[in-house]
Amino acid sequence: MLGTVLLLAVAAACALWWTLHQVRALAQPDQDHDIWHMVNLQRELQKLRQTVAAPLAMTVGVADASPTPTPTPTLTPSTSTSTSTSTSTSTSTSTSTSTSASGTDPADLALRLEVLVSLLKPSAGTPRNDLSPLVMLPGTHERLSRLGDLVLQWADRLRAGSAAAPMVAAEVRAQIDQMQLSADQALLELHLAGTEYADAHRIELRHRFALLSWLLGGLVLVMVAMIVRLYAEARHSQRLAQHLGLLNRRLESRVQRRTRQLAEGKALLGFILDASPSEVALLGAQDGRIHFINQRFQDRIGTGPEAVRQLALRELFQAPPQGEHFARELEQFGRVDAAEARFSGRSQDWVSVSAQLIELEGELAHLVWCYDITTHKQLEARLRALAATDALSGLDNRRAFFDKGARMVEQARRYRHPMSLLMLDIDHFKRINDRHGHACGDEVIRRIAQLLRTVLRDADLIARVGGEEFCALLPETGLEPAREAAQRLVEQIRQAELCATPQGPLNGTISVGVAQLSDEGQTLDQLMQQADEALYQAKSEGRDRVVVSPPSPAPPISPPPVPQHV
């Protein structure tokens, strides 16, 4: 469409230029100039006629003194020139004589002839372009040329001297009719030629205008078509824009609604998470950026996102190795559940921490949640302690003794360190119960346990393994030091007041079996078996003594005094 418009516009411009050119050619004044030139020529010829018709102001003598008149050409064809000339000459001569008589002014004649020369000289009548009628009329042009030559000749003769005036005047009078006829004929021919010329140009111009009109009409039609199409497209675009605007408004409304819902959801989630007993945080896996952290978590680590923008998961843990291990497991398995840890920061409490690897906005993130288990840990520790402790004596119970003792035995055996075991039993304890009651028996047990703790070292494992039976595992202790420790125990317990009774302080004795861990890979059970045999032997030998297994070479301890109230 645009190409068509351009093509039509160029064609219309060319046609317009072509038409203007034609109009300019038609409007050129050459034709009128030539016609006016002929009219002027007619007028001047008329004046010349009047001039030669007037009497000469000059004397005849002057006229006679003029040279012999030269043959004058006529406006007739050259074949009759000589005849005409002679005739003319004779006529002129006679005329000159009569003219002189009539009184023609030579100066006036010369002036008229000069004017005619100027009108008839080639440059005066020369058309300005090739379309001039004079160019298109060669006959007329030739006739006027001949007329010009004739007038020029007369003028030259007059320029030579005024004596030729009468002769010239006579010749002019003889030729004036023919000259006027030629001028009239030229005027007529010019007029006719000009009319034809104008008609031809008008017809041509009409054709060019028609072409220009067609082109402009086509251009207008195409422009109208374009405008219609543009209008239709504009309407279509407008409808589309309205539709798009409507869609956009709906979309914006939906986005706003969704954004509001999301914001509300987020606020609700934040509220729930803040109200939750759990501590929750969402941390960037790569950069540790805090995406979310609830108040409890902030309280836990003692800071918030305002203070710290980044928080790496592994840096949460108080023990760096545990943090590294936790992060490694999370990367490997994608989730870690209920790891018990202490977080770095102000709090020294225990937490159960879990984490999951999730994808957030195209990046990995650590969703971390934890809750406080300090109380649980304390209770657990208490329970564990209770489970391992003998409630009556406060010593480790049998199970704890076997647990801890087995590890100690294993350790000593591995590093070949000496270790000994004392197995103690209260002598005649049934009698104490029977005579003084179980409360007193319990008090005796507590008192002996206290003495055991006092006499033995902190590193020794002391436990109540039966009703009135105790064991003491002595690390880094050979048989003899163990025996000596056992002996000290026997003596101190013998001298101690074990229970206050209405009858007075109650004394008692113990029997001790001592065994040393051998180098042959003994177990705790075997060691206890060995010590038990020694204890049995001590009981058999009269109680209140120490028996070493294998029996030590040392002499047996002297028999103890019999307790007062036992």
Ligand SMILES: Nc1nc2c(ncn2[C@@H]2O[C@H](COP(=O)(O)OP(=O)(O)OP(=O)(O)O)[C@@H](O)[C@H]2O)c(=O)[nH]1
């Ligand atoms: N008061 C009290 N008595 C206990 C406790 N545990 C066991 N007994 C008593 O300790 C007594 C142990 O008696 P026996 O096994 O016969 O030993 P014994 O009387 O000490 O005799 P020997 O060991 O041979 O000297 C039993 O009567 C038990 O009831 C306890 O925790 N408290």
